[in-house]
Amino acid sequence: MAKQxxxxxxxxxxxxxxxxxxxxxxxxxxxxxxxxxxxxxxRAILARLQExxxxxxxxxxxxxxxxxxxxxRFPTEETDSLSDIIERSFMRRILAGGAEPGMQINExxxxxxxxxxTTSVRxxxxxxSRFGLIEKRPNSHWVLKxxxxxxxxxxxxxxxxxxxxxxxxxxxxxSEHPAWAELEAIATLHREILADVENRYREFxxxxxxxxxxxxxxxxxxxxVDFYDIIAIVFHYHYQWNKTNARQRNARALExxxxxxxxxxxxxxxxxxxxxxxxxKSARETLLQSIN
Amino acid sequence: MAKQxxxxxxxxxxxxxxxxxxxxxxxxxxxxxxxxxxxxxxRAILARLQExxxxxxxxxxxxxxxxxxxxxRFPTEETDSLSDIIERSFMRRILAGGAEPGMQINExxxxxxxxxxTTSVRxxxxxxSRFGLIEKRPNSHWVLKxxxxxxxxxxxxxxxxxxxxxxxxxxxxxSEHPAWAELEAIATLHREILADVENRYREFxxxxxxxxxxxxxxxxxxxxVDFYDIIAIVFHYHYQWNKTNARQRNARALExxxxxxxxxxxxxxxxxxxxxxxxxKSARETLLQSIN
DNA sequence: CTTTTGTCTTTTATCTACAATAGACAGTTC
DNA sequence: GAACTGTCTATTGTAGATAAAAGACAAAAG
Numbered sequence: 250m251a252k253q254x255x256x257x258x259x260x261x262x263x264x265x266x267x268x269x270x271x272x273x274x275x276x277x278x279x280x281x282x283x284x285x286x287x288x289x290x291x292r293a294i295l296a297r298l299q300e301x302x303x304x305x306x307x308x309x310x311x312x313x314x315x316x317x318x319x320x321x322r323f324p325t326e327e328t329d330s331l332s333d334i335i336e337r338s339f340m341r342r343i344l345a346g347g348a349e350p351g352m353q354i355n356e357x358x359x360x361x362x363x364x365x366x367t368t369s370v371r372x373x374x375x376x377x378s379r380f381g382l383i384e385k386r387p388n389s390h391w392v393l394k395x396x397x398x399x400x401x402x403x404x405x406x407x408x409x410x411x412x413x414x415x416x417x418x419x420x421x422x423x424s425e426h427p428a429w430a431e432l433e434a435i436a437t438l439h440r441e442i443l444a445d446v447e448n449r450y451r452e453f454x455x456x457x458x459x460x461x462x463x464x465x466x467x468x469x470x471x472x473x474v475d476f477y478d479i480i481a482i483v484f485h486y487h488y489q490w491n492k493t494n495a496r497q498r499n500a501r502a503l504e505x506x507x508x509x510x511x512x513x514x515x516x517x518x519x520x521x522x523x524x525x526x527x528x529x530k531s532a533r534e535t536l537l538q539s540i541n
Numbered sequence: 542m543a544k545q546x547x548x549x550x551x552x553x554x555x556x557x558x559x560x561x562x563x564x565x566x567x568x569x570x571x572x573x574x575x576x577x578x579x580x581x582x583x584r585a586i587l588a589r590l591q592e593x594x595x596x597x598x599x600x601x602x603x604x605x606x607x608x609x610x611x612x613x614r615f616p617t618e619e620t621d622s623l624s625d626i627i628e629r630s631f632m633r634r635i636l637a638g639g640a641e642p643g644m645q646i647n648e649x650x651x652x653x654x655x656x657x658x659t660t661s662v663r664x665x666x667x668x669x670s671r672f673g674l675i676e677k678r679p680n681s682h683w684v685l686k687x688x689x690x691x692x693x694x695x696x697x698x699x700x701x702x703x704x705x706x707x708x709x710x711x712x713x714x715x716s717e718h719p720a721w722a723e724l725e726a727i728a729t730l731h732r733e734i735l736a737d738v739e740n741r742y743r744e745f746x747x748x749x750x751x752x753x754x755x756x757x758x759x760x761x762x763x764x765x766v767d768f769y770d771i772i773a774i775v776f777h778y779h780y781q782w783n784k785t786n787a788r789q790r791n792a793r794a795l796e797x798x799x800x801x802x803x804x805x806x807x808x809x810x811x812x813x814x815x816x817x818x819x820x821x822k823s824a825r826e827t828l829l830q831s832i833n
Numbered sequence: 834c835t836t837t838t839g840t841c842t843t844t845t846a847t848c849t850a851c852a853a854t855a856g857a858c859a860g861t862t863c
Numbered sequence: 864g865a866a867c868t869g870t871c872t873a874t875t876g877t878a879g880a881t882a883a884a885a886g887a888c889a890a891a892a893g
Contacts, residue, residue: 251882252846256680276837287885288838308838309892331847357874366848367875368660372667379671381763388548388854388875403762410702470695471673472771476764543852544876568867579855580868600868601862623877649844658878659845680845680884 259328260284261294265317268303274311331365335373338363340482343382343393345490350395354383380479396487398540405533408480409526411473412464416509416525419467420516428463429514435460436510443503446496453499454488460506464513484536491539498535505531551620552576553586557609560595566603623657627665630655632774635674635685637782642687646675672771688779690832697825700772701818703765704756708801708817711759712808720755721806727752728802735795738788745791746780752798756805776828783831790827797823 263284267274274280274295281291299306301321304313339359342348360370374391377383382400383391394400422428438456442449458481465477488495505528512524555576559566566572566587573583591598593613596605631651634640652662666683669675674692675683686692714720730748734741750773757769780787797820804816 251848251880252884254883256884278837289884289886292838293884355874368847368849371875372664372846375664375667379767381767389856390874400763403764406762407764410706414702470698471692472695472699472768475671475673479764543850543878544854546853548854570867581854581856584868585853647844660877660879663845664876681886682844 253331255328255330256286257290257293258323260286260290261297262322262328264294264298265303265322268298268313268317272313274304274313276309331369332373332376335363335365335370336377339373339377340486341490344396344486348393348395350393350397352393352395354391354393356391380482396483396540398537401533401536401540404479404483405529405536407476409529409533411468411476412461412529413522413525415465415468415473416513416521417518418469419464419513420518420521422467428467431463432510432513435463436507439503439507439510443500443507446500446503450496450499453503454485457502457506458485460510487536487539493539501531502528502535545623547620547622548578549582549585550615552578552582553589554614554620556586556590557595557614560590560605560609564605566596566605568601623661624665624668627651627655627657627662628669631665631669632778633782636688636778640685640687642685642689644685644687646683646685648683672774688775688832690829693825693828693832696771696775697821697828699768701821701825703760703768704753704821705814705817707757707760707765708805708813709810710761711756711805712810712813714759720759723755724802724805727755728799731795731799731802735792735799738792738795742788742791745795746777749794749798750777752802779828779831785831793823794820794827 264280267280267283275283277288277291277295280294281288284291284294295304295306295311298304302314303317303321304311354374356367356370356374360367363370374383374385378385378391381403382394382396384394385391419428435456442452442456462474462477462481465474468474505524509521509524509528512520515521556572559572559575567575569580569583569587572586573580576583576586587596587598587603590596594606595609595613596603646666648659648662648666652659655662666675666677670677670683673686673695674688675685677683711720727748734744734748753772754766754769757766760766797816801813801816801820804812807813
């Protein structure tokens with residue numbers, strides 16, 4: 250196995266969705282840009298579609314013959330990219346499992362456990378090291394620094410600096426900037442979820458990420474925007490394995506977000522700073538509580 | 542060539558320095574910790590020392606037979622680790638050579654040019670991507686974002702936030718903290734270089750890095766300290782290939798540093814902030830000027 | 834003459850192999 | 864009996880190979 254064909258399989262599955270809606274597929278380049286893959290992959294997809302009798306394909310004619318069945322799809326396990334698999338598997342080990350700070354991380358062992366080559370694991374660890382949770386000893390192992398209260402404090406300290414500055418920059422965006430429309434859309438979603446919070450509180454996580462990323466982007470600073478990756482991944486995985494009081498926690502955050510959004514819309518710097526600080530403070534407290 | 546033995550060669554060269562100072566070498570574990578390598582490497586070094594007649598080695602007896610000659614050393618090109626070579630070579634291309642923003646970076650081509658395998662180049666690019674100068678298109682090439690004025694502005698914006706905060710934290714370090722002694726040593730060096738700035742201005746670069754890193758470390762925040770890597774590498778390489786007005790520029794920075802250091806020693810927050818801002822402002826201006 | 838397709842080349846993602854290096858354990862020496 | 868050495872094993876760093884995916888170019892179709 251040199252390279253997994255997950256790009257092909259994932260694009261194929263998404264292509265089945267397109268087939269359900271039309272009876273003729275567009276040109277190869279058009280399909281490629283709709284699916285976000287190259288023509289090479291598009292042609293592989295078309296070949297397979299023809300092979301399993303879903304379409305009749307001859308040059309420009311791509312006629313849909315029948316509705317796709319669930320059995321036509323590739324199973325989801327096969328469509329995840331290798332780095333996603335490694336990431337999930339690694340994060341579960343260090344956030345969920347009993348991973349002590351100072352523990353050694355062994356590339357070979359990790360690779361064996363995940364069932365992959367060492368190169369991919371190694372590249373993942375290098376990429377992941379910027380999150381400050383692991384550290385390399387050259388010519389030797391990696392050391393797990395651990396998801397500790399210190400880590401959370403250092404993370405939130407920088408986050409607060411960056412977000413306060415970004416929020417201030419947001420207020421100064423020209424009124425025709427698309428971010429304002431996005432902000433309004435996000436506000437509406439907040440209100441909808443809040444109205445039925447009992448059932449929909451799980452949608453908060455994704456919305457949270459979208460909202461804060463929008464704010465950070467207003468800084469127009471790649472370092473600030475990139476840093477948000479770290480926050481996002483930490484919150485994403487941490488709360489995925491730590492669901493105590495999730496409903497209550499999310500309801501509160503939703504309300505804080507709304508106040509924060511309204512402050513942004515008011516363009517009043519003092520009000521923005523106050524609302525931003527209030528939310529960041531409670532986010533920090535929640536994170537710290539859940540670590541101990 | 543599976544792995545270059547640069548660790549061995551570099552440690553061997555450093556060991557020649559030890560040999561000049563004694564007539565008997567210590568035990569293997571002791572040597573290992575002095576050279577920062579494992580016993581395996583120490584034994585390889587001892588074997589080679591014996592082979593070229595520098596020592597007589599028998600179990601615990603390691604008697605120096607003669608003074609090392611320059612020809613005993615391995616040439617410096619062979620002692621640099623592969624990642625250093627790749628880094629230098631890459632930085633020269635993008636900072637010195639005409640590298641346009643938006644240019645594609647090709648792993649294979651880079652590897653061929655440097656004369657190394659693709660794996661090492663790839664790992665370098667992944668590590669390097671956190672500096673915000675390149676970006677990956679999955680399943681496709683890397684894109685050079687370029688060492689542009691925008692980059693410099695984004696970099697210095699974050700730097701200023703971090704350094705102001707670190708400087709404030711520095712003033713609050715307890716008086717018995719070793720950082721104060723280090724600061725005084727750095728101040729002394731500043732005065733010495735400044736007294737003979739015509740001849741010694743080239744020593745500034747290294748001192749600059751040491752000083753700012755010391756300040757950043759006072760933040761006790763891994764993200765702030767890690768970020769200083771980016772600043773250091775940018776300044777390091779940029780000034781290495783851009784020496785216009787180096788003497789004058791360094792003399793000015795030395796004086797600003799001294800004012801900044803004295804402010805830190807005064808523990809007066811307002812004075813610290815003022816001195817820090819003044820220096821950061823001129824550092825930013827110098828960087829920006831040299832880009833255009 | 835613009836867009837699409839057929840064909841071919843190049844590049845990336847990943848695996849495997851192997852030398853360099855680290856590290857463990859038992860026997861040896863002081 | 865503490866530290867050192869001899870020997871062995873495990874892991875990392877790097878090269879090289881290969882399938883997947885991207886992309887280039889000319890011929891074909893509208």
